[in-house]
Amino acid sequence: xxxxxxxxxxxxxxxxxxxxxxxxxxxxxxxxxxxxxxxxxxxxxxxxxxxxxxxxxxxxxxxxxxxxxxxxxxxxxxxxxxxxxxxxxxxxxxxxxxxxxxxxxxxxxxxxxxxxxxxxxxxxxxxxxxxxxxxxxxxxxxxxxxxxxxxxxxxxxxxxxxxxxxxxxxxxxxxx
Amino acid sequence: xxxxxxxxxxxxxxxxxxxxxxxxxxxxxxxxxxxxxxxxxxxxxxxxxxxxxxxxxxxxxxxxxxxxxxxxxxxxxxxxxxxxxxxxxxxxxxxxxxxxxxxxxxxxxxxxxxxxxxxxxxxxxxxxxxxxxxxxxxxxxxxxxxxxxxxxxxxxxxxxxxxxxxxxxxxxxxxxxxxxxxxxxxxxxxxxxxxxxxxxxxxxxxxxxxxxxxxxxxxxxxxxxxxxxxxxxxxxxxxxxxxxxxxxxxxxxxxxxxxxxxxxxxxxxxxxxxxxxxxxxxxxxxxxxxxxxxxxxxxxxxxxxxxxxxxxxxxxxxxxxxxxxxxxxxxxxxxxxxxxxxxxxxxxxxxxxxxxxxxxxxxxxxxxxxxxxxxxxxxxxxxxxxxxxxxxxxxxxxxxxxxxxxxxxxxxxxxxxxxxxxxxxxxxxxxxxxxxxxxxxxxxxxxxxxxxxxxxxxxxxxxxxxxxxxxxxxxxxxxxxxxxxxxxxxxxxxxxxxxxxxxxxxxxxxxxxxxxxxxxxxxxxxxxxxxxxxxxxxxxxxxxxxxxxxxxxxxxxxxxxxxxxxxxxxx
Numbered sequence: 001x002x003x004x005x006x007x008x009x010x011x012x013x014x015x016x017x018x019x020x021x022x023x024x025x026x027x028x029x030x031x032x033x034x035x036x037x038x039x040x041x042x043x044x045x046x047x048x049x050x051x052x053x054x055x056x057x058x059x060x061x062x063x064x065x066x067x068x069x070x071x072x073x074x075x076x077x078x079x080x081x082x083x084x085x086x087x088x089x090x091x092x093x094x095x096x097x098x099x100x101x102x103x104x105x106x107x108x109x110x111x112x113x114x115x116x117x118x119x120x121x122x123x124x125x126x127x128x129x130x131x132x133x134x135x136x137x138x139x140x141x142x143x144x145x146x147x148x149x150x151x152x153x154x155x156x157x158x159x160x161x162x163x164x165x166x167x168x169x170x171x172x173x174x175x176x
Numbered sequence: 177x178x179x180x181x182x183x184x185x186x187x188x189x190x191x192x193x194x195x196x197x198x199x200x201x202x203x204x205x206x207x208x209x210x211x212x213x214x215x216x217x218x219x220x221x222x223x224x225x226x227x228x229x230x231x232x233x234x235x236x237x238x239x240x241x242x243x244x245x246x247x248x249x250x251x252x253x254x255x256x257x258x259x260x261x262x263x264x265x266x267x268x269x270x271x272x273x274x275x276x277x278x279x280x281x282x283x284x285x286x287x288x289x290x291x292x293x294x295x296x297x298x299x300x301x302x303x304x305x306x307x308x309x310x311x312x313x314x315x316x317x318x319x320x321x322x323x324x325x326x327x328x329x330x331x332x333x334x335x336x337x338x339x340x341x342x343x344x345x346x347x348x349x350x351x352x353x354x355x356x357x358x359x360x361x362x363x364x365x366x367x368x369x370x371x372x373x374x375x376x377x378x379x380x381x382x383x384x385x386x387x388x389x390x391x392x393x394x395x396x397x398x399x400x401x402x403x404x405x406x407x408x409x410x411x412x413x414x415x416x417x418x419x420x421x422x423x424x425x426x427x428x429x430x431x432x433x434x435x436x437x438x439x440x441x442x443x444x445x446x447x448x449x450x451x452x453x454x455x456x457x458x459x460x461x462x463x464x465x466x467x468x469x470x471x472x473x474x475x476x477x478x479x480x481x482x483x484x485x486x487x488x489x490x491x492x493x494x495x496x497x498x499x500x501x502x503x504x505x506x507x508x509x510x511x512x513x514x515x516x517x518x519x520x521x522x523x524x525x526x527x528x529x530x531x532x533x534x535x536x537x538x539x540x541x542x543x544x545x546x547x548x549x550x551x552x553x554x555x556x557x558x559x560x561x562x563x564x565x566x567x568x569x570x571x572x573x574x575x576x577x578x579x580x581x582x583x584x585x586x587x588x589x590x591x592x593x594x595x596x597x598x599x600x601x602x603x604x605x606x607x608x609x610x611x612x613x614x615x616x617x618x619x620x621x622x623x624x625x626x627x628x629x630x631x632x633x634x635x636x637x638x639x640x641x642x643x644x645x646x647x648x649x650x651x652x653x654x655x656x657x658x659x660x661x662x663x664x665x666x667x668x669x670x671x672x673x674x675x676x677x678x679x680x681x682x683x684x685x686x687x688x689x690x691x692x693x694x695x696x697x698x699x700x701x702x703x704x705x706x707x708x709x710x711x712x713x714x715x716x717x718x719x720x721x722x723x724x725x726x727x728x729x730x731x732x733x734x735x736x737x738x739x740x741x742x743x744x745x746x747x
Contacts, residue, residue, distance in 0.1 A: 026747070027218060027257070031294065037424075038390075038424040038429065039388070039424065039429075039431065040374055041343060062501075062502035062503070064504045064605075068603075071595070075541070095318075095495070095497060096311040096456075096497040097497035097498055097502070098502065100429070100431060100460055100469055100471060101467075101469045101526055103462055104461070104467025104468060104526065105467055105526075105528050105546075106462075106467070107464055107466065107528075108462060108466055108467030108527075108530060109530060110530045110544075119308065120306055120307065120312075120318050121319070122307075125306070126255065128219055128253060128746040128747070129746065130222050130321075130709075130711075130744040130745075130746060134709070147709045148706070148708055149706060149746070150675075150704075150706050150711065152647065152672035152673070152678060153639060153641050153647035153672060154641065154644045154645045154647060154672075154674035154675075155674040157645075
């Protein structure tokens, strides 16, 4: 019994140390087929931004907090792009009911984001998104390094802090 | 007997809390992706627990909870990826299912698992999968956890891209039906194939053409044995076909899909031997600051399920999207519309316009106006002859005129919404909605115009930011109607400390109810804590079934009376 406890403790210690030692990452963006607003098939493994960070934001036309988040970011987006080279990709999980309305809404709101259509939720499932809004930050190497669910006023400040640190290659393990 | 039952109940309760405990205990371990054998495991889980007290006001009866005071829905999802190989499974537990979910979900198990391998031009998946052909008119398999919907296909899927611009796929399997095994049921076997061609990639001369054209098409077929004891002979093989296009050029996009299904007598269409048809078209124009979408849809006898006698929310092959707007505020969403698979003609228009920043009307930050209109009518059905009523069982049903409006109104929705940031501290959304809701058609399946609800809803959603982290949001809603349960009003106050905390209290109340002199209140309070992708949320009070957006998250919620705990995480 004592031996077992010792072994368990050792295992815990090793895994704990290992986990701490490792750079925080949720892996690469999985390979899933989604659509561009023009209807072309696009594989998500090809998402890139010339070595700059990427914000992946899962949203839908019916999700008010999502729209508030994207509107808040839109106010400061030009500055973010200038400072960090970041690109925001707005992944709509609207199904066929509203896919045709996504781009007119994005344009009508005056957002400058890239848009992908995940009408059957395949990308959402592969990214393990529970509820929206759900936002990911991807570093220049294509590693998903940060994620956050829900939006509250001012949360966009936290997001840009993360993006700046990721751009500078700094540790973001304290950022939640 | 009694004691035995209570012991079992106690055991179930203990097991339930053990599960919950395990979920919470493994949370910190799982919040980092795990490396295993050179591959990586990622996943997510969610647990919803509710305690119940019977409450006739929101339709939770003693029978609903059946002596059970607690309901729990939970799932854990794990995906293992190693280069070209992916495998995954989802564990689900409903002990017992929350009120509002189909009782057939009661149980625990792994209803979803798959393994998939992708190499060059091929991808093969065995096990369960989700997919759709085009817009889904003849096939869509998907899941919506918060609605308790899952019609995944268990079988094999192959995708093949022989050259650039051509995508082929084929599927073969049986659909999920709660926990019922295929061999213990009558449901049919489904098979289908779909092809999609991106012409600009296929023809070199078109490569740099600004006009992009995509064409696609496919078929979906089900095989279900005839029932020798049934009074009519039933077709064992039913096939549906569809063709679609998507043309875009700069600011303009135009898409459409047409589907045709051979005769498919079913419990939904009252056993008529008529073919089915559907047409879905949409056009849009958009540029920065302006977006216009126009859509139309015509559905005729297009219910398509892998079991002809299934009438519930399961085993669907076709997905017939409603054209109506999905409302986000609870009172606007009180009378939602669902597509009538036996026939409807719908048109929709949406305009989004932003009055530019720093203009006289637009103000310093600009103002966005959204306008939405939807109208749904019956289709034009004519009796086959003088002696056979429309839709008579065992006949060819009726004849219908393609793309023609019938006289009976099913639904109408006028909606305008203004979004404005007034200053650095103040933001607001104002909305007005006018609905016509044909209760007889939508809820009772009776073709009549005796109960068309006329509903007005006004919404004001105002946010005040104290500083970069603290904000207060006030949401006021008012609904007026002389039909159904009369007038409603709702108030919500929400305090958020970004990005982690929220606290809210709300009251929704019903007054001027034609059937009662009482005013009914639905009070509830909630708070939540979010850390990255992890969230825990607790609420207490009465909750109507419907859409709920609090604490920066939107979800469809079941009716609740008591305590509701939600925990979810991704890793």
